Amino acid sequence: MNAWIGGIGTTVLLLTAAPAGAQINCGDTLGPGGSFAATANIGPCVQNPAVRIVGGVTVDFAGYEVLCDSDANDGILIEGKSAKVSNGSAKGCDVGVRVAGEGKHKVNAMSAEGNKSFGFVLDSGGNKLTYSLAIENGFDTGIGDGFDVNGDKNRLAHNWGIANDQDGFELDGEKCKFSENVAVLNGNVGIRSDGNKGKVTKCLAADNDADGYVASSNSAFTKNVATSNIGSGNANGFLLLSSAPGVKITKNVSAGNTGDGFGTFFTSDGAKFTKNQAFANGGSGIEIPDGSTENTIKSNVAIGHGSADLADMNLDCDNNVWSKNLFGSADPDTCIE
Amino acid sequence: MRIGLLARLAHSASLLAIMLASASAVQAQIACGDTLGPGGKFVASADIGPCPDDPALTIVGSVKVDFAGHEVICDSTAKVGIAISGKGAKVENGGVVSCGNAITVGGEGKHKLTRMVARAIAVHGFTITSDGNKLKECVVAVSGAGDGFRLTGANKNAIADSHASRVGMNGVNLLQADGNKFKGVTSSSHDGIGFAIDGENNKFTDCSATAVHIGVRVAGDANLFKDVSAASCGDTCFEILDGIGNKLTSCASVASDSDGIVLRAGASETTVNKCHVIRSASSGILIEDGSSGSLVSKNVLFHNDGLDAEDANAACGTTTWKSNSFGTSSPAAGGCIQ
Numbered sequence: 001m002n003a004w005i006g007g008i009g010t011t012v013l014l015l016t017a018a019p020a021g022a023q024i025n026c027g028d029t030l031g032p033g034g035s036f037a038a039t040a041n042i043g044p045c046v047q048n049p050a051v052r053i054v055g056g057v058t059v060d061f062a063g064y065e066v067l068c069d070s071d072a073n074d075g076i077l078i079e080g081k082s083a084k085v086s087n088g089s090a091k092g093c094d095v096g097v098r099v100a101g102e103g104k105h106k107v108n109a110m111s112a113e114g115n116k117s118f119g120f121v122l123d124s125g126g127n128k129l130t131y132s133l134a135i136e137n138g139f140d141t142g143i144g145d146g147f148d149v150n151g152d153k154n155r156l157a158h159n160w161g162i163a164n165d166q167d168g169f170e171l172d173g174e175k176c177k178f179s180e181n182v183a184v185l186n187g188n189v190g191i192r193s194d195g196n197k198g199k200v201t202k203c204l205a206a207d208n209d210a211d212g213y214v215a216s217s218n219s220a221f222t223k224n225v226a227t228s229n230i231g232s233g234n235a236n237g238f239l240l241l242s243s244a245p246g247v248k249i250t251k252n253v254s255a256g257n258t259g260d261g262f263g264t265f266f267t268s269d270g271a272k273f274t275k276n277q278a279f280a281n282g283g284s285g286i287e288i289p290d291g292s293t294e295n296t297i298k299s300n301v302a303i304g305h306g307s308a309d310l311a312d313m314n315l316d317c318d319n320n321v322w323s324k325n326l327f328g329s330a331d332p333d334t335c336i337e
Numbered sequence: 338m339r340i341g342l343l344a345r346l347a348h349s350a351s352l353l354a355i356m357l358a359s360a361s362a363v364q365a366q367i368a369c370g371d372t373l374g375p376g377g378k379f380v381a382s383a384d385i386g387p388c389p390d391d392p393a394l395t396i397v398g399s400v401k402v403d404f405a406g407h408e409v410i411c412d413s414t415a416k417v418g419i420a421i422s423g424k425g426a427k428v429e430n431g432g433v434v435s436c437g438n439a440i441t442v443g444g445e446g447k448h449k450l451t452r453m454v455a456r457a458i459a460v461h462g463f464t465i466t467s468d469g470n471k472l473k474e475c476v477v478a479v480s481g482a483g484d485g486f487r488l489t490g491a492n493k494n495a496i497a498d499s500h501a502s503r504v505g506m507n508g509v510n511l512l513q514a515d516g517n518k519f520k521g522v523t524s525s526s527h528d529g530i531g532f533a534i535d536g537e538n539n540k541f542t543d544c545s546a547t548a549v550h551i552g553v554r555v556a557g558d559a560n561l562f563k564d565v566s567a568a569s570c571g572d573t574c575f576e577i578l579d580g581i582g583n584k585l586t587s588c589a590s591v592a593s594d595s596d597g598i599v600l601r602a603g604a605s606e607t608t609v610n611k612c613h614v615i616r617s618a619s620s621g622i623l624i625e626d627g628s629s630g631s632l633v634s635k636n637v638l639f640h641n642d643g644l645d646a647e648d649a650n651a652a653c654g655t656t657t658w659k660s661n662s663f664g665t666s667s668p669a670a671g672g673c674i675q
Contacts, residue, residue, distance in 0.1 A: 206548060
């Protein structure tokens with residue numbers, strides 16, 4: 001028994017009876033309180049979830065796996081507040097790792113692989129998720145993402161979403177910060193930001209089957225790279241899907257994608273594209289479709305595209321403002337500068 | 338007094354003529370087969386080609402050429418797009434398309450290339466054979482059989498914020514090239530090596546290789562990789578073939594189909610520090626028998642299908658493993674791997 005537990009109520013003592021180094025078993029609830037370290041793989045587990053963690057508690061899986069015996073069950077469920085969970089993986093479950101409760105959990109170096117729907121689901125807010133991997137999740141469901149972020153004010157940094165059935169990362173929560181994450185070879189979009197006031201910074205989206213980045217919210221994308229997104233011949237580097245007034249696309253690079261470097265959907269208005277670079281994309285460098293207006297496109301560079309470097313399908317560019325851009329070709333060349 | 342005035346007027350007229358000549362050069366359209374420089378400034382006003390010439394365009398430094406977003410087009414993929422020679426050319430804001438080798442950077446070096454793009458080419462994107470060049474914000478996209486950035490016997494070059502996408506061979510290929518610096522370079526979506534290094538004292542910072550066969554392969558001494566990541570590698574993500582004193586710090590190997598980081602028998606005194614190695618199909622870090630004198634410390638090694646940490650030398654030989662986080666190892670934890 002850890003000495004520091006003394007003085008805590010009996011119920012808590014029972015819940016934290018497994019000391020650091022004791023094996024974690026299927027169906028265990030770890031915490032609140034205490035420190036746990038796995039000594040072997042856990043499962044296959046019939047319980048749903050396979051392991052429940054209730055913060056504040058520290059759980060080190062020490063490289064061991066939590067295995068579900070049915071992909072109808074969740075693997076690791078984190079509840080309560082301020083749990084620290086690290087170095088484990090969840091396989092063969094419905095959701096690999098679900099981060100819920102009151103939030104503010106810290107999840108580091110975790111892996112979710114081969115789960116039926118999602119690798120990681122963050123339902124609560126204020127969590128910090130770092131150096132974790134979601135790979136090959138979402139098979140056969142048509143809904144499965146690597147990371148699915150529903151709660152607000154979550155921070156994700158240095159994570160990898162690789163070869164998931166749908167999106168590498170989907171951000172639905174508001175005011176989330178998202179930096180230096182990598183999305184590669186996912187079946188749909190690399191990184192999707194649907195939550196308001198999200199910040200996506202210094203990420204890499206490469207080789208995804210659809211667009212590198214998609215936004216349908218008031219988000220800020222800064223210093224990200226989208227490259228080699230190939231899709232079925234029409235994957236864009238950055239795409240704004242629906243009305244997102246105020247979305248800021250700044251200092252990003254889009255190169256070698258099969259579709260447009262940067263683009264908006266016809267219902268998307270009011271975006272600001274500033275100091276971005278579009279190189280050698282299969283479509284246009286930046287394309288604004290008919291119906292998308294009130295956009296500002298300023299000080300961008302677009303060179304070497306299959307279509308016009310810069311294109312605006314609206315008559316006389318409507319209320320889109322193009323200024324100080326560097327490009328080789330424009331359609332039309334009357335209102336694009 | 339009068340003579341002095343006339344002389345001054347004549348001198349002013351000469352200056353004016355020179356200024357007019359320069360202005361004329363700036364405005365002139367660049368044409369297929371042109372040689373630009375040495376000297377002068379040129380700005381393209383339209384795409385150039387398709388050109389039957391080989392190379393399509395020759396640039397001899399010192400000279401400044403601004404392509405203003407326009408491209409040089411070859412009429413055959415057997416030809417070079419832009420050949421840069423001399424010293425100190427500044428070339429910017431352009432592209433090369435449908436050529437064999439897109440841009441060759443030779444001569445005496447110290448050229449500056451900014452925002453140059455090579456696409457739909459048959460062989461290499463940028464072939465650099467001289468020293469002291471600076472490439473910034475350059476891109477190679479879609480090549481048939483060659484490398485993105487190929488440095489042959491080229492030293493002390495700096496390549497920053499550049500990208501090799503869907504090339505035929507290696508994204509970055511250094512052949513007997515020393516002292517080069519790469520920062521913010523990506524190499525993605527090809528069946529070759531993300532960064533292939535045959536050389537010494539090269540430095541890579543904030544670079545990444547994704548969806549490649551091998552992420553990084555090193556042959557040579559004292560190369561540094563800091564904040565370099567390799568993900569979705571068809572073979573190993575980092576392979577140190579040979580050489581003394583190579584250093585990997587704060588790197589990441591994710592989803593390798595073989596070992597995450599491997600030090601082959603010919604590699605010695607390698608430092609692997611503060612790296613994350615996750616989900617390798619074989620070992621996380623493998624030190625082969627015969628590899629010696631390395632320091633492997635403060636790494637996080639988990640979820641690898643083989644062993645997280647493996648040293649094939651008896652009792653780890655002269656390699657020091659310390660302060661690593663891992664699940665499985667050989668020799669077992671508590672021994673020489675810590």
